Amino acid sequence: MLKNNKIIIVGGGPSGLFCAYLLLKEDYDVDLYDQSSGLAKKFLIAGNGGLNLTHSEKIDEFSKRYTHNESLFEDLITDFTPGDLRAFCLELGVETFVGTSGRVFPKKLKAGEILVNWSKELKAHPNFNLYLKHSLVDITQSKELTFINEEKTITAKADIIIMATGGGSWKKTGSDGKWLELMDKLKIKTTALKPMNCGFEVSWSEILIKKLDRAHLKNINISFDNHTSRGEIMITPSGIEGGGIYAISNFIRDAITESGESVTITLDLKPDLNLNQVKEKLKSKKNKDSQANHLRKSLNLDKVAITLLNEVSRDITAEMIKSLPIKLNKTNPVDEAISTSGGVLFSELSPNLESIKVPGIYFAGEMLDFEAPTGGYLLQGCFSTAYRVVSGIIS
Ligand SMILES: Cc1cc2nc3c(=O)[nH]c(=O)nc-3n(C[C@H](O)[C@H](O)[C@H](O)COP(=O)(O)OP(=O)(O)OC[C@H]3O[C@@H](n4cnc5c(N)ncnc54)[C@H](O)[C@@H]3O)c2cc1C
Incomplete structure (x- = not known):
């Protein structure tokens, strides 16, 4: 892909932010849009429970946690491993440790330090533009996007779009699952969002x-x-x-x-x-x-x-x-669940998580149709899918 091509990422949770981080490292131009007033609000909330980033178990054990997609996730996690995720945190100046249960946490047991250092680095990059309070409301086959920003309609055109709009729980963090309707319009098949890790x-x-x-x-x-x-x-x-x-x-x-x-x-x-x-x-x-x-x-x-x-x-x-x-x-209501399963079907996507029907649109993170228990498997899934997306774009 040419470096002067326009890449738009929709969604500033860990999946979207990691795509941005990797693309900027390779000197691509990145515009990131999020409908929330701040970045990665769900990630910050996850930090209230200690922020279980990933797990230290072996990859064959690890991948069994992805109930219906074991072999796919074995491949994804082999490419971007729990060790790589810990090394990324260290790049941001955040040390991690393995708890007695094998779970991996940041030393301060909070997401704040990671997010502050991460967003500082992104915002300092000359090729990065951030648009908060921009809700994606339309997307076309020719990759024109329409956003609503404080009642104004804003349009943008991209060569590559990365969708990283998350699941459908904790709507107050911005992850409202409304993007499902946009996929219907593009004829990209999805399944309904269901509560996972729920009461x-x-x-x-x-x-x-x-x-x-x-x-x-x-x-x-x-x-x-x-x-x-x-x-x-x-x-x-x-x-x-x-x-x-x-x-x-x-x-x-x-x-x-x-x-x-x-x-x-x-x-x-x-x-x-x-x-x-x-x-x-x-x-x-x-x-x-x-x-x-x-x-x-x-x-x-x-x-x-x-x-x-x-x-x-x-x-x-x-x-x-x-x-x-x-x-x-x-x-309990889906909004109270830690995560949702359902979303964009893997059968709609190439191995690089690019839409087969609409080439140039990629998907990362919880909006993909996978489910995993708590224990660091959700965030590792987000980072590994984001890594695969960027590998596909820059290859
Ligand atoms: C209480 C709680 C505790 C958790 N603890 C852990 C844990 O310890 N370990 C773990 O692995 N996981 C944990 N999780 C799950 C983890 O936080 C999520 O799986 C992860 O944040 C998903 O990342 P994502 O980037 O794919 O999506 P999200 O983090 O949901 O981000 C999606 C972003 O897209 C934006 N967006 C959505 N729709 C639009 C639109 N139409 N236009 C513009 N922007 C849009 C949203 O505003 C949001 O910022 C926890 C979750 C919760 C709720």
Whole structure:
């Protein structure tokens, strides 16, 4: 591609910003448009939870996390690895570390430092133009773009367009998923955006709601069908949230959609003990002990676990402790999900993530039809797809 060709990136989240960074390094001219008033607002919010950038596990294990696209992501992540992502952070002056779980975080556990250094570098580049508060509302086959900026209509023409407009959750960050309609117009096929890494609605009793408000239950196993996740959940007045349920939320979501009914998950409140061991510990009850005291002393179960057990029965058994059923009615609203799956189908794209129907339009990041659990897999997916896009453009 000629260096004086006009490249427009739509979307200033990590995917769009990384495309800009790589293209500017190669001395291309880049115009970046975003409808928000600031860059990478979702990335900043992700930083509130520690900013899990990526994971240190081997690539063959890593790529298994991309449920329906394992081999594609093995290829993408081999090209731009978790190590490369850490090296990029270091280029920006931000050190990272591997936590005990193998997850990778910036040393300060925040996104701010990365974003400040990153945007400073982009903005200082003479070939970079940034247009905030510009909403893309139309795009044609001949790569004319129409934006709305504070009620004014602005048009631009590009040789290459990189779409990096994200998923459809946390709309207040600018990621509203409205770009799906623009793809319909271009006849680029997409699938609907669905909540991923999401919580679920549960009809708790009034008693439980009063006793537990945003209470955490740590180090449990959450199982649905043949999927099990180890982690933490949070009990909210309307249901459950948290990393432990997010990890298998796609399977639960699909089962609810397919059956049109609620589904039942089970919690193992003592995953490091087998059923017999739990039974043995329960046997040791002294007469003067209340059931709650006995559960606390013998099995170290806390108020949250005991309240949940009482929600099912007053007569608590070892079987219940190892397999406590919880009925999930539906997913929480898509806007509350950590990410969305669905978006532009890979079958519409070349290996370089360029539209086959409209050559010259490329796609990067969460707007592509992939899903992955939390654990750094989302951001790594964004960076690796952005890297592939730019490799395709500059080759
Ligand atoms: C609470 C929370 C915690 C998270 N924690 C983690 C984590 O620890 N690790 C991890 O890997 N992932 C995490 N994620 C997910 C991660 O932040 C996203 O997957 C990632 O930001 C997606 O990057 P993206 O650049 O593809 O899209 P986005 O970050 O969504 O950026 C898209 C950009 O496009 C702009 N845009 C959209 N439509 C238009 C339009 N029509 N015109 C102009 N601009 C438009 C938006 O304003 C936005 O700035 C978290 C997400 C949330 C909500």
